[in-house]
Amino acid sequence: MSAVDEVLERNRVYAEGFTEGGTQLATKLPLVVLTCIDARVQPSRFLGLGVGDAHVIRNAGARVTDDALRSIIISTQLLGTRECMVIHHTDCGMLTFTNDEVRAKLKAETGASADDIDFMPFTDIEASARNDIRTLRANPLLPTDLEVSAWLYDVATGRLDEVKVPD
Amino acid sequence: MSAVDEVLERNRVYAEGFTEGGTQLATKLPLVVLTCIDARVQPSRFLGLGVGDAHVIRNAGARVTDDALRSIIISTQLLGTRECMVIHHTDCGMLTFTNDEVRAKLKAETGASADDIDFMPFTDIEASARNDIRTLRANPLLPTDLEVSAWLYDVATGRLDEVKVPD
16 A cells, blocks of 8 residues: 555544544644654644644754744735744754765766755754754845744654753 | 744743754755745644655745756755655645735835845736746656655645646
């Protein structure tokens, strides 16, 4: 059975018990979360988010990319969120490769060049989080009253701890 | 109480009952999902994903942006996923504005120009999904055996249905 068939069966069971069909577009909490694609990182579970509670953006490494900024601007300025949590996690795959390594692997396996792509790996989660938070705070298109914070989710304990970023 | 304080309290309860601390980086299913940031769209719940099951990428509109492609390349080529579901949803906020409208609103509220940002709204979910699937299928950096499919999640019923995209 394919993975798609497996999750479709799980969706059938989910839909049978679904009771939140009246939930509206606006978030219940004024919260937008940016986190990683890692399969162990499930923000709706570890933050206890119910249907409709908060926006969730996810990309490889939880990086404040131009596309993440596009989503955060839409979340805050069009849909009213005012707290933004950037959540990194322990044992992140983005700590395990360099741009040169992934470009060489892609070239060998596909023949195509990825030389113009920055895969955005990092060597220090806390330094990366601080850098990304500063990028967010400096963006002139975001609300001036947006509260931005950085966090580290521990995949071994399920626990979230703050990464302090000086103003 | 802030939204952050609220979800931190929920995380404390979650961590107390957390039992999946030994889960590894590789996904249990060979699956990567791309979906929207909408607060009613909770892929871990409506696909029944357990901790470690699948990668999840999320951006405003579930668009196949360069940043989404960065994440999908990492998921497939570095971490071994081979099925990619692009999941749009009913009542999407991206159907409610144009680039010109959001740029005018941002200019009025912040004074800053967003003229160089494409917020990627769309007027037809199915046409957008088909376009994005074609972009994925044409990318030379992805595995040739990657299975790509498009879906529509119904926020009123919790149910997922396929959006057929001709090869």
